[in-house]
Amino acid sequence: MKALTTLIAMSGFLREYLTVLVFGAAAVAMVGAMLGAGSLLRPKRAQLQKYISYESGVDPVGTGWSQSQIRYYLFGLLFVMFEVETVFIFPWAVRLEDLGLFGLVEMVVFIAILALGLLYAWRKGVLRWM
Amino acid sequence: MLAAGDPLFADGVDLTVVLIVIAKTVVVFGAMLVSVLLLIWFERKLVADMQARIGPNRAGKFGVLQTLADGIKLFFKEDFLPTQADRRVYRLAPYLATVPAFLSFAIVPIGGTVTIAGHQTRLQLADPPVGILFLLAMSSIAVYGVMLAGWSSGSKYPLLGAVRGSAQMVSYEAALGLSTVAVVLVTGSLLTSDIVAGQSGEGLFGIIPNWNVLRLGFIPFVVFFIAGTAESNRPPFDLVEAEQELVGGFHTEYSALRFALFFLAEFMNTITISAIMVTLFLGGPSGPGPDSGLIGALLPVFWFLLKVFAMLCVFVWLRATLPRFRYDRLMDLGWKKLIPLSLAWLLIQAAFLVDVKWGIVVFTGAAVMGVLLWRAMEVGHGATEHEAPAPPKFQEVR
Numbered sequence: 001m002k003a004l005t006t007l008i009a010m011s012g013f014l015r016e017y018l019t020v021l022v023f024g025a026a027a028v029a030m031v032g033a034m035l036g037a038g039s040l041l042r043p044k045r046a047q048l049q050k051y052i053s054y055e056s057g058v059d060p061v062g063t064g065w066s067q068s069q070i071r072y073y074l075f076g077l078l079f080v081m082f083e084v085e086t087v088f089i090f091p092w093a094v095r096l097e098d099l100g101l102f103g104l105v106e107m108v109v110f111i112a113i114l115a116l117g118l119l120y121a122w123r124k125g126v127l128r129w130m
Numbered sequence: 131m132l133a134a135g136d137p138l139f140a141d142g143v144d145l146t147v148v149l150i151v152i153a154k155t156v157v158v159f160g161a162m163l164v165s166v167l168l169l170i171w172f173e174r175k176l177v178a179d180m181q182a183r184i185g186p187n188r189a190g191k192f193g194v195l196q197t198l199a200d201g202i203k204l205f206f207k208e209d210f211l212p213t214q215a216d217r218r219v220y221r222l223a224p225y226l227a228t229v230p231a232f233l234s235f236a237i238v239p240i241g242g243t244v245t246i247a248g249h250q251t252r253l254q255l256a257d258p259p260v261g262i263l264f265l266l267a268m269s270s271i272a273v274y275g276v277m278l279a280g281w282s283s284g285s286k287y288p289l290l291g292a293v294r295g296s297a298q299m300v301s302y303e304a305a306l307g308l309s310t311v312a313v314v315l316v317t318g319s320l321l322t323s324d325i326v327a328g329q330s331g332e333g334l335f336g337i338i339p340n341w342n343v344l345r346l347g348f349i350p351f352v353v354f355f356i357a358g359t360a361e362s363n364r365p366p367f368d369l370v371e372a373e374q375e376l377v378g379g380f381h382t383e384y385s386a387l388r389f390a391l392f393f394l395a396e397f398m399n400t401i402t403i404s405a406i407m408v409t410l411f412l413g414g415p416s417g418p419g420p421d422s423g424l425i426g427a428l429l430p431v432f433w434f435l436l437k438v439f440a441m442l443c444v445f446v447w448l449r450a451t452l453p454r455f456r457y458d459r460l461m462d463l464g465w466k467k468l469i470p471l472s473l474a475w476l477l478i479q480a481a482f483l484v485d486v487k488w489g490i491v492v493f494t495g496a497a498v499m500g501v502l503l504w505r506a507m508e509v510g511h512g513a514t515e516h517e518a519p520a521p522p523k524f525q526e527v528r
Contacts, residue, residue, distance in 0.1 A: 016258040017256065019256035020255070022152060023155050023236050023255055026155055027159075027233065038209065050208075051210055053212045072293050076297070076300060079303065079304060086307040086311070090311060094318055108492070114473075129462075
């Protein structure tokens with residue numbers, strides 16, 4: 001109930017998303033309709049060999065699972081750092097005119113600390129792809 | 131405080147408003163599908179011209195209907211679901227790839243304000259108060275489509291393609307976000323309609339347009355362009371589906387319509403990223419012409435389409451010209467060049483906004499840091515990397 005009242009209070013804010021909702025529903029419906037029509041139209045002649053993974057054309061050896069480099073994971077971590085930072089930067093960018101010099105100094109300090117983090121990762125060789 | 135959004139919703143939501151919303155959705159949806167069909171044909175034709183080939187010329191005049199023919203063919207093809215695949219996720223992935231490609235177009239302003247059935251509305255699907263964040267969110271969700279498709283296929287090459295692709299997309303997403311901040315900085319708003327309105331006035335000397343690409347000094351535009359190309363996995367950044375290395379990349383195991391959906395999503399992303407670039411940097415629908423009457427309503431749409439078409443031509447041109455990046459070079463470009471550059475440019479921009487005096491100070495500081503960084507890289511290269519082996523000498527055959 002409380003959630004509902006909050007929703008109504010927010011409705012002015014959420015109203016703009018009505019179109020997004022309709023548009024998203026249309027997109028989902030289109031993908032669903034295409035796949036549905038396809039499943040009606042296409043032939044189905046089941047043979048066991050057809051359902052082997054294609055991979056590179058020859059019969060696959062072993063499972064599809066393989067280990068991948070740890071570096072992908074490290075880049076993922078770095079990405080989280082930068083995205084969180086972007087979340088902080090956006091509100092600052094909107095309000096900079098009011099904040100003036102104070103806002104500028106704050107952001108220089110903030111980005112300097114962040115750049116230090118990137119430099120550290122750089123120095124440690126995280127950014128080097130072997 | 132609520133920012134002013136679409137005037138359509140100003141007096142609440144009734145049946146007429148809902149009908150207008152649905153009408154707008156249908157029109158944009160249809161237009162996008164048609165433009166994807168045309169874009170695929172156009173790209174094949176233009177690339178063929180650049181490579182001195184003829185390209186598609188059988189279906190319809192000049193082969194215009196080629197894409198439609200291909201699409202219909204894929205409807206009648208058998209769809210395989212590999213036994214090794216994770217069935218649910220495998221079926222979900224095409225949705226996750228296609229739907230965000232459509233949704234991010236929702237915030238792009240296509241034209242000015244028009245009156246339909248007594249309601250004023252913008253020629254723009256939605257104008258949420260945090261439009262730019264919505265855009266970034268959608269481009270993040272698109273990563274799931276690639277990642278889950280490759281992961282759920284239960285096959286080696288798709289997995290490699292997906293891991294590569296998601297690492298690439300998240301790397302460039304940071305640069306994409308930071309270059310967008312520069313636009314927000316001069317506009318002071320996250321609304322796409324405000325961003326467009328901020329660029330509509332006359333710039334220097336009354337001739338040069340007041341577009342963000344000029345106001346921001348090109349660098350955010352260039353960064354956004356490169357990062358956007360990488361985000362939509364267009365060549366030269368199409369490492370997710372590098373045919374020579376990964377067979378077909380993340381959608382190797384997909385067949386028939388599910389494959390067609392990934393294809394659709396890729397081209398939809400190209401159109402969307404062009405439209406967003408036009409919105410953020412090239413003034414959106416603004417252009418010379420009368421403000422009122424039927425022409426006043428239609429001319430902005432024309433300018434918008436013209437600009438988007440110009441951007442699409444550049445994308446096709448890039449594809450025909452540049453070879454694919456090597457993966458380590460790709461990561462270097464993202465993390466070691468684009469991100470530091472956009473961070474520094476962001477600070478310089480902010481400092482100039484506060485005061486010219488501070489702008490010069492920060493600019494000097496950033497320049498000094500850049501030179502130091504460049505020097506450090508030079509030293510680092512000498513210390514850690516071996517010299518390239520001498521090229522083998524060819525023996526003369528007698």
